[in-house]
Amino acid sequence: MTLDGTARDTGATDDRDQGDRDLDDRRLADGFDLRRLDRAFLDDPYPTYHALRRHDPVHRLADGSYFLTRYDDVVAIYRDPDLFSSDKTVDFKPNLGDSPLYEHHTTSLVFNDPPYHTRVRRLLAPAFTPRALRALQARVEAQVDALLDRAANQGRMDLIADLASALPVQLIGDMLGVPRDERGPLRGWSLAILGALEPVLSRAQFDAGCRAVAEFKDYLRGLIADRRRHPGRHDDSEILSKLIAAEDGGETLSELELLHNCIFLLNAGHETTTNLIGNGVEALFRFPGEMARLRAAPDLIKSAVEEFLRFESSNQLGNRRLTRDAEVGGVAMAAGTYIHVCIGAANRDPAQFPDPDRLDITRSPNRHLAFGSGIHACAGMSLARMEGQVAIGKLLRRFPDLRPDGAAVRGGRARFRGFLSLPVAL
């Protein structure tokens, strides 16, 4: 098989080799189980995704759910929210029970259907207008400059700790109105809460997630009380004040809904953006020719960021539940069937992206699904793109000799793909 997952006819010996490889691929596809993932998969899931797409693109898992890897199938699911529900009240019960984690995840807009989803999405909209984005860009640029100044003094840095994770936490801290000296716990809370969405959840992960939700809620309650005591004293661009005003005005958001959707904003915008920056820079290290092209033409940063999003999507998996009997990807499924949509596989589908395992910073068209699609398409996509462009763009301009400096450590998770640590020399 070629890198793009397609067969190539190169003669008799290769035909035999091709046959062996096909058999290996078939075994890989047949044995794939989301609840038993090994290190090799977590390091590099793409050979498995290609095998699945070629041999079993609508793959039935042991628990009766299906795992979909074709681009067209994933798009069709995102585009039909009536047939494919995002409501997770049934799905999260077995892992999360009646816990604070359950309360959180089933109240955030992303895991709900209309009309609740529509109501919350409308309320969040003012935080994501082009005007709001322009106001934030100046802050992002200043924050990146400050982080790079600090790194320059040391001559090396951990790209994740010192840039990629520091930036989104500060930005969402600004959006929520969390004072600078109180932002310490935000990253840990967010990682613990999202960690609870992994296919297999340990007791320790569950406990840490529950603790994080409880602490985060308490903390936000304090912030909200302060906004109520002193209305008008806070920055207009703050989403928290806007949401409180909406709640007070028309009873459109209960306090619990307000709390959980604020928590979700941090979770949604933090690790994903961290991973966009980390994955993007690491991909450039692996493809030095693309690094050289980007350095020679910094204006390519916009299309380069689109390619990073496609090539190593921060969010690899999504889920939907079928609301009535239907055929999905050519397979008959019963109402209630749980479906895993694999964004990471769809974004490497050779039917949509020629030579999909090659990083091409000028790829066009590049209709990747890193932000999903349809009514739940990422509300923060413009913000994430801007953060990625500013952070990676400035990093490359500032350090012409940027290079890896020691072993990178992968996060080791199936749903959120990224690095825990990426040491670089400047």
Ligand code: HEM
């Ligand atoms: C590279 C960074 C990001 C990636 C890859 C990403 C990815 C996604 C994806 C795939 C979804 C759709 C989930 C679904 O349909 O099931 C989503 C939804 C969402 N994202 Fe992002 N996201 C990123 C950054 C952000 C940022 C920075 C924010 C805000 C600060 C944000 C806020 C949201 C919200 C509010 C939703 C829910 C939308 C809805 O349900 O209507 N995201 N994101």
